[in-house]
Amino acid sequence: MNDYEAVIGLETHIQLNTTTKIFCACKADSWFDPPNTNICPVCTGMPGVLPVLNKAAVEKGVVLASAMHAEIRPLSYFDRKNYFYPDLPKGYQISQYDQSLAFGGYLDLPVPPANGQPAYIRKVSIHKLHLEEDAGKTKNAGNERLIDFNRCGVPLVEMVTGPDLRSADEAAQYLMRLRQLLRWLGVSEADMEKGHLRCDANVSIRPRGAAYLNPKTEIKNVNSIEAVRSAIEKEIERQIREVEAGHRIEAWTLEWDEDAGVLRKMRSKETEADYRYFREPDLLPIRLDDAWKADILKALPELPLVRRQRFMDAYGLPEYDADILTSERNLSNYFESAVKAYGSDPKRVSNYLMNDVLRMLNESSKTADQLRLTPLFLAEIIKLADTGAVNTSTAKSLLQKVEESGKAPAEIVAAEGLAKVSDDSAIRAVCLEVLAESPKEVESYKAGKVTLMGWFVGQVMKKMRGKADPTLARTILEELLA
């Protein structure tokens, strides 16, 4: 392997999460609907129908293009891509060809350290970025071929990277970062299993350090990031074996068989299909004037990788924390709000989030913005713990109580009498009580088994239902046992 490097480009299809389809008013998401229920004359290609552009699809495309640092064209066109297939009811797909919504762009992909290699940034260029409509689905049922047109006309962005990725891991990282970005921007659900994010991979190998490109194969039908990783790994291994054996790599199209974990040859790609592209005469060009563009981009959030870096720089968070806290936009917003409300030590807030709030999110499958434990409440609880008003274990249980009740932490503390007891005499009385009830332990302690101190403190805490200041209890116990 060391003699070769892999050259990988990814062709992704991203389903935009608009309410309606790109050229008609049908519902776009049909995941839970029976076949052929979200259809109309337009998306089933009846004679005489015309497409009408859904502006929301353009807007989401512009947001994505901008996040990928792509150049957005003020004037772009739709074109017809002509071919026959039963799931393509018009016999052409409305797509964009030479003057698409955007061009260029890149993603600075952070690649984590692995196998003794330090972390690095891989710059992944974007070759193509355009809007198009999805086709339907066909499936075989006995002797018949069934067609579901629900997906026809669902808006897609096709985004193609340059041949910039160098390993299966990098490809997987790219897809993870892309998925994170799409959800962050709110332009796609980006669920590969549901086909919101689809990926074909072009793979070739060459001697390490070479600048030329060898013939590539195209891997289709990969439905998860893990599958993309495995399929590319397998294909790189195969190509190396072929080359080592003195064979040529031929430009095949391969299909990933998920169950068997193997690649199968779909067809040889001798000639490029001629789609006879020409301008779609039924649609006007997309005129993206400055006002519209500004309006779309005013909602563009800080990008996840930028925020990740900022969390490290501005808050002094370790990369690990920053990565997790920016994995999802709501979570990172939550963190920042909590830090702001708390006023100091972002790492302390991060610890609470990473340990407790994340578990809460996982268990409830809520997003951070849906928590009743608001960033303000979280900050308040941490402060209560800081000032010693409640002890640490009370603070942790408060998190759950606030989330369940939606009440302010102070209110719960007052109502349930959870405040830490720092009154010397009250604790002293309980301490005496405990010592009186435990003559054996007192004897052992005095005989030198000082580790029993923890047990005595625990007994005091138990009697006071956790409210005692454990430090104070320890001091009193030490005094009494001296």
Add this chain to the structure above:
Amino acid sequence: MELCDIPAYELSLLLRQKQISAEEITRACLERIDAVDGRSGALDSGSLTPEDEQKVHAFITITRESALNQARAVDQKLAAGDDPGLLAGIPFTTKDIFCVRGTPSTAASRILANYTAPYTATPVTRMEAAGAVMLGKVNLDEFTYGSSNESSAFQPAPRNPWNPAHVPGGSSGGSASSVAAGEAALSLGTDTAGSIRQPAAFCGVVGVKPTYGRVSRYGLIAFGSSLDCPGPVARNVVDAALMLQVIAGADPRDSTAANVPVPDYLAQLDGGVKGLRIGLSPDYFRIAFPDPQTGEYREQPLPVDIETPVLRAAEVLASLGAEIVEDVPMPNTRYGIPAYFVISRVEAASNLHRYDGVKYGYRTPQRTGDLTKLYRQTRNEGFGLQPKLRILMGMYVSAAQYSAQYYQRALRVRTLIRRDFEQAFDRSGKYRLDALLTPTTPTTAFKMGAVYGDSVLMQYADQLTVPANHAGIPGLSLPGGLDAERLPVGIQLLGPDFSEDMLLRIGRAYELATQTEDWRKVKPLVLR
């Protein structure tokens, strides 16, 4: 005079005065259809009888019952004192290239013969909303591909009411012949290269090709999507204006329909032509075509019978106060047909992709386990000669290796043709025309069978009309007289974008000024 021969605007008046009922009008039209139309076009309809050769055969589908119901609904509204709409009770026919919910919408092709539309085209919806009564769907060239109606898969094809041995023109032949024969007052046609204006000229009626985008294309089974314009066919200019008023305007279902306000066409109709500048161009008084052997352009003057009515119209308009501007150069007119050949066929081939036997329409009865075979058999059996020719040429000239040479070049020619018009109509230019006056067609209606099959020659029948489609500008054809064989001659007015009001006004002035001329008294042969 029978009700079915009375102009729509007069019928409208009589109806509102309660002198007649909508049902009476509809019945009069249905009786006329029974008298002159003969059997409707159908697939595999056998050979023509001598009787067939005397009939009009405008229809594919007659919607007798729904027409009578629509008419009765209008009468009820009138009785109740409700506003029944601008076209209340006016019977019209629809070219069978429009989808109308619940009716067979065939495009005159075997491949759609069994297709019943689940929705209605916007212009038809607007006609019906205005109270117009649809009598049925009329015949056309298959998918509108032709200038004679002979290519329809539904035979007998329409014949010219002025002489049934001649073609009615095309592709809106059923529209023009149904209106000329008094079977309906109005018809909804389409014009891609002259398909409204040429049959209107051949049948002695008025045809309007509106500005591209003036009338919604939603529901129009597409031919050349960048050229197709729905428009009115009527027996006089006022009726055409009435109908355009109803069907024009923006449509949320067609993004290429213009968001330009629709003027009141009737209010300005009698404004006269005083001070208007009307041009004549030598490029519209000859026909130019490439020699099939050498490729060199050859020119041929137009027949005197075609030229004379146009020059006479210019005199009439001059006498009414218009200024006639001669020798306006329109040098790119000659490239209209070749550019049209390329552009329309690229679009047509793509537009025909959807007829694949999978979803609707004809599917080969031969069982085949192979998808490609299903496509091939279906399309081979379902399409007639004209669609096949267009598919072949369209596929060829849009192929990656030829596209620059043909398609991209044709698009540039189109820009040049548009520029000719822009210069002629430029308000601060040399000519400053309000309209260009031309012949509509190079010949009058030819005999059935005389030109059919020679696709190139048939296309040159559109030479004087196709430039307006390339440029997107409006055109109006109206009767200008009769030739020696007593066949109608059309004259055409072309104007800048959205100048339909101006063209209708000029047309109306000419129509009024020539109202009493002898040729206007001659009736079509089938009505004599």
